[in-house]
Amino acid sequence: MMDAYNSAKPSVMHIDLNSCFATVEQQARPMLRGRPVAIVNRRIENTSIITCSYEAKACGVTLGMSIKEARRLCPDLVWLESDPPKYKYVYHQLMRIMNDYSAHVRMKSIDEGIIDFSETTQEIAQRNLVDIGHEIKQRLWTEVGEAMNCNVGIGTNRFLAKTAAGLRKPNGLDVITVQNLRQVYEALKLTDLTGIAGRMEKRLNAVGIFTPLQFLDADETVLRKIVFKSVDGSYWYRRLRGWEVDKRDFPLKSAGRQYVLDGYRMPKEKVLQRLHHLCEETGAKVRSKGMVARGVMVYVRTYDYGGWHAKTMAPLPFFSNEAIYAQANKLFAAAPEGIKMIAVSCYGLQPADAHIAQLSLFGDDIAKERALTSAVDDINSRYGKRVIHSADTLGTDFYVKERIPFGSTRYMG
Amino acid sequence: MNDETFLNEQVDVVAVFRPGRTMCEPIRFRRKNGQDITITKIGLRHPVAHGKRMLHMFDVTDGCADYRLEFDAERLTWRLTIEADRL
Numbered sequence: 001m002m003d004a005y006n007s008a009k010p011s012v013m014h015i016d017l018n019s020c021f022a023t024v025e026q027q028a029r030p031m032l033r034g035r036p037v038a039i040v041n042r043r044i045e046n047t048s049i050i051t052c053s054y055e056a057k058a059c060g061v062t063l064g065m066s067i068k069e070a071r072r073l074c075p076d077l078v079w080l081e082s083d084p085p086k087y088k089y090v091y092h093q094l095m096r097i098m099n100d101y102s103a104h105v106r107m108k109s110i111d112e113g114i115i116d117f118s119e120t121t122q123e124i125a126q127r128n129l130v131d132i133g134h135e136i137k138q139r140l141w142t143e144v145g146e147a148m149n150c151n152v153g154i155g156t157n158r159f160l161a162k163t164a165a166g167l168r169k170p171n172g173l174d175v176i177t178v179q180n181l182r183q184v185y186e187a188l189k190l191t192d193l194t195g196i197a198g199r200m201e202k203r204l205n206a207v208g209i210f211t212p213l214q215f216l217d218a219d220e221t222v223l224r225k226i227v228f229k230s231v232d233g234s235y236w237y238r239r240l241r242g243w244e245v246d247k248r249d250f251p252l253k254s255a256g257r258q259y260v261l262d263g264y265r266m267p268k269e270k271v272l273q274r275l276h277h278l279c280e281e282t283g284a285k286v287r288s289k290g291m292v293a294r295g296v297m298v299y300v301r302t303y304d305y306g307g308w309h310a311k312t313m314a315p316l317p318f319f320s321n322e323a324i325y326a327q328a329n330k331l332f333a334a335a336p337e338g339i340k341m342i343a344v345s346c347y348g349l350q351p352a353d354a355h356i357a358q359l360s361l362f363g364d365d366i367a368k369e370r371a372l373t374s375a376v377d378d379i380n381s382r383y384g385k386r387v388i389h390s391a392d393t394l395g396t397d398f399y400v401k402e403r404i405p406f407g408s409t410r411y412m413g
Numbered sequence: 414m415n416d417e418t419f420l421n422e423q424v425d426v427v428a429v430f431r432p433g434r435t436m437c438e439p440i441r442f443r444r445k446n447g448q449d450i451t452i453t454k455i456g457l458r459h460p461v462a463h464g465k466r467m468l469h470m471f472d473v474t475d476g477c478a479d480y481r482l483e484f485d486a487e488r489l490t491w492r493l494t495i496e497a498d499r500l
Binding site for chain 1: 417434454456457459460461462463464465466470472474478479497498
């Protein structure tokens with residue numbers, strides 16, 4: 001009965017590290033605690049802030065703001081370049097703690113994850129989730145560090161658990177049940193709901209929905225046929241009532257990497273070098289998942305904020321860095337001038353096993369390429385990333401550094 | 414303000430290995446210039462893999478500055494790689 005609210009006992013817990021990267025830096029460097037800290041991906045004044053501490057937020061500093069602007073608001077701002085290994089370590093520690101409570105843990109990104117208690121052990125199932133939430137906070141302090149804080153949200157589905165985790169920041173713990181559901185929605189704006197941003201808000205406004213409560217009370221048919229024009233309308237109808245509709249895993253369809261160029265109006269041969277580097281990283285990503293690719297896409301953003309892309313589908317699957325770069329290079333020849341950002345992705349991914357079956361049909365060349373690529377991958381995994389790479393990308397490591405992937409945690413190791 | 418200094422200085426370290434949050438706790442180190450630094454707090458210890466070789470990064474403070482010490486678990490060497498926020 002999906003029309004009614006889900007009145008089951010809440011069994012989903014959402015855990016969200018507060019201002020994750022900035023807090024980890026404050027944990028690592030005690031002298032930064034209590035000071036405004038911003039994390040950037042590159043040490044230049046025009047770079048954008050990817051996260052900042054609560055002290056910086058109190059001065060008006062926000063995500064996406066340039067360092068130049070942030071320093072005008074907050075002259076004492078300490079800005080640091082991101083340190084991915086440190087954040088990965090904390091991510092693994094958080095995941096280890098969460099795994100102690102259920103076998104059904106899903107990390108949503110580097111700083112947040114979900115514990116599904118619906119199929120946990122009897123011993124854990126008998127405990128109060130609020131107590132477990134407090135225990136996880138305590139363990140984060142003792143096992144990772146005293147500066148680490150997290151928000152905990154508990155609900156009957158992932159959406160309500162995440163909403164609960166966002167109610168009181170930092171360091172909050174809230175539960176949304178059928179009893180307080182309407183009260184919680186009453187205090188929120190439409191855009192406070194995960195998944196509702198500017199464009200979706202406008203579509204809801206167009207049918208007279210201006211608040212989460214109106215959204216909750218909207219007719220399912222209106223949501224499905226007029227607002228979302230798809231089954232998403234029905235999903236939202238159920239999601240808002242606490243029914244689980246987001247417990248889905250999506251197969252890996254593409255892999256890639258993007259890079260904002262380190263120089264203004266860079267000559268094309270230098271851009272190509274960086275593109276080659278991205279192709280090598282993309283190839284390593286694809287192979288690390290035991291996949292081969294069928295297509296390559298190159299995307300370029302220019303200084304006038306125009307986007308350009310080109311893609312190609314190969315008749316046979318490919319996997320080597322050279323094969324990816326050969327196609328990307330060909331596509332890139334038609335790219336416009338004034339490039340600010342480049343991106344490469346491989347799509348049409350499929351398991352490598354299926355590809356091996358075809359090898360005998362296409363002779364020795366593919367087998368040789370496979371053996372060589374595999375040998376290089378083995379050496380790199382034994383002695384360190386990019387110990388062996390193309391001579392063309394010599395020196396690009398200084399510019400194209402490892403970055404934290406937002407969203408997916410597929411490559412967190 | 415951002416006053417990190419990146420170094421690559423071999424240092425002599427006194428460390429205690431015992432169960433706890435970091436398992437290995439550097440408590441004191443001597444720099445090349447003879448300066449002795451007593452660590453008052455370990456902020457974070459995190460591993461960084463260079464292939465199969467493991468480095469352990471210790472972010473520590475003596476109350477006057479923050480430091481990063483790198484312990485190479487294969488070569489058993491300690492290096493001071495960052496000094497920051499000297500008062």
